[in-house]
Amino acid sequence: MKIGMIGFGNMAQAMLEGFLLKELVEPKDVFVCAAHYDLLCLRAQQYGVHACNDAQEVIDQSELILLAIKPYQVEALVPSLDFQEKLLVSVVAGYSFEKLSKLVSHGNTICIIPNTPIAIGEGITLVEEETNSTPEELASFMSLFSPVSLVQFVDEAHMKTALILASCAPAFADLMIEALGDAGVEYGLDRKMAYTLAAKMLVGTGGLYLEKGLHPGAMKDAVCSPKGMTIKGVTTLEKRGFRASLIEAVEAIEES
Numbered sequence: 001m002k003i004g005m006i007g008f009g010n011m012a013q014a015m016l017e018g019f020l021l022k023e024l025v026e027p028k029d030v031f032v033c034a035a036h037y038d039l040l041c042l043r044a045q046q047y048g049v050h051a052c053n054d055a056q057e058v059i060d061q062s063e064l065i066l067l068a069i070k071p072y073q074v075e076a077l078v079p080s081l082d083f084q085e086k087l088l089v090s091v092v093a094g095y096s097f098e099k100l101s102k103l104v105s106h107g108n109t110i111c112i113i114p115n116t117p118i119a120i121g122e123g124i125t126l127v128e129e130e131t132n133s134t135p136e137e138l139a140s141f142m143s144l145f146s147p148v149s150l151v152q153f154v155d156e157a158h159m160k161t162a163l164i165l166a167s168c169a170p171a172f173a174d175l176m177i178e179a180l181g182d183a184g185v186e187y188g189l190d191r192k193m194a195y196t197l198a199a200k201m202l203v204g205t206g207g208l209y210l211e212k213g214l215h216p217g218a219m220k221d222a223v224c225s226p227k228g229m230t231i232k233g234v235t236t237l238e239k240r241g242f243r244a245s246l247i248e249a250v251e252a253i254e255e256s
C-alpha cells in the first residue's frame, strides 16, 4: 500500500518507524511533506522515503493519507486539498470526525490518536468510533495499525480523556524514568544503567498488569514487605501527593 504523510514531525516519524520495523510498508511506497522542504529532504533521505513539495503531491502519489500537522495548521491547509476519494487518517488532537470531516473534500476520514511507542511496535491507537470510511478502508487502516499498536475504539465524548492516558502520559513516564535515573546517579549508579533499570521496571510492571490483570494496589502491596524498604518510599510518595499530582495533571489537560 502506498501511504502519504502530510507533516513529517515526531508523530509521523514514530508511525513510519513502526510500519518499517514490522515491514508493513516499503520506503519506496511512502510519500511525505512538511513545511520546511530542505529539512524534510534530509529526514526523508534517512528513511529512504520520497520527499514531496506539498500536501497535494502527497495525496496524488498515495492510497492512504496520514494527516500529522499541528492542530492550528489544519484550517489553513485541509480545505484547500482534493483527497480524490482516498482515505484520510488524521492524528490531529482536538479534531473530532465531526469537526474535521467538514473540511475534507472528496475523501473519507478516520480520526485516531496514536502514541510514540508505536515506533517500536508497542503503541496504542485510539480510534474515534464515528467515521464515514467503508469496511474496505477500515480493513486497510487496521492492517497498518494493529501490528504496531493496541487499537482501541472510543466514542467522541471520551477521546480526550483516553488520549491523555495513552498519548500524553508517555511524557509523565519519561519524567519518572529521568527522576529515578537522577536519584540512582546521586548514589553512584552509572546514568545509562540507571535509566535502563527505571525504563525496564516500567515496561515489566505494565506487562505484569496486562498479563495477570491484578489490581494495581495489590501489585503494589506485593512489593511492600512489612517494615521493609519499599513501604518507606511509598509512604513518602503519598505524603508528597504523588497520586494526587498525577490526577491533577490529567485534570489540567482535561480542562484546557
Ligand SMILES: NC(=O)C1=CN([C@@H]2O[C@H](COP(=O)(O)OP(=O)(O)OC[C@H]3O[C@@H](n4cnc5c(N)ncnc54)[C@H](OP(=O)(O)O)[C@@H]3O)[C@@H](O)[C@H]2O)C=CC1
Pocket: 006, 007, 008, 009, 010, 011, 012, 033, 034, 035, 036, 037, 039, 040, 055, 068, 069, 070, 071, 073, 077, 091, 092, 093, 094, 113, 114, 115, 116, 167
Ligand atoms: N507527539 C505526540 O506524541 C502526538 C501527537 N499527536 C498529534 O500529531 C500531530 C503532529 O504532532 P507532532 O508530530 O508532535 O508535531 P511536529 O511539530 O513534530 O510535526 C508537525 C509537522 O507538520 C509539518 N507542517 C507544518 N505545516 C505544514 C504544512 N502546511 N504542510 C505540510 N506539513 C506541515 C511540520 O513541518 P516542519 O518540520 O518543516 O516544520 C512538521 O513536520 C499534532 O496534531 C498532534 O496533536 C497525536 C498523538 C501523539
Ligand SMILES: O=C(O)[C@@H]1CCC=N1
Pocket: 093, 163, 167, 168
Ligand atoms: O501534546 C500534544 O498536544 C500532543 C497530543 C497528544 C500528545 N502530544
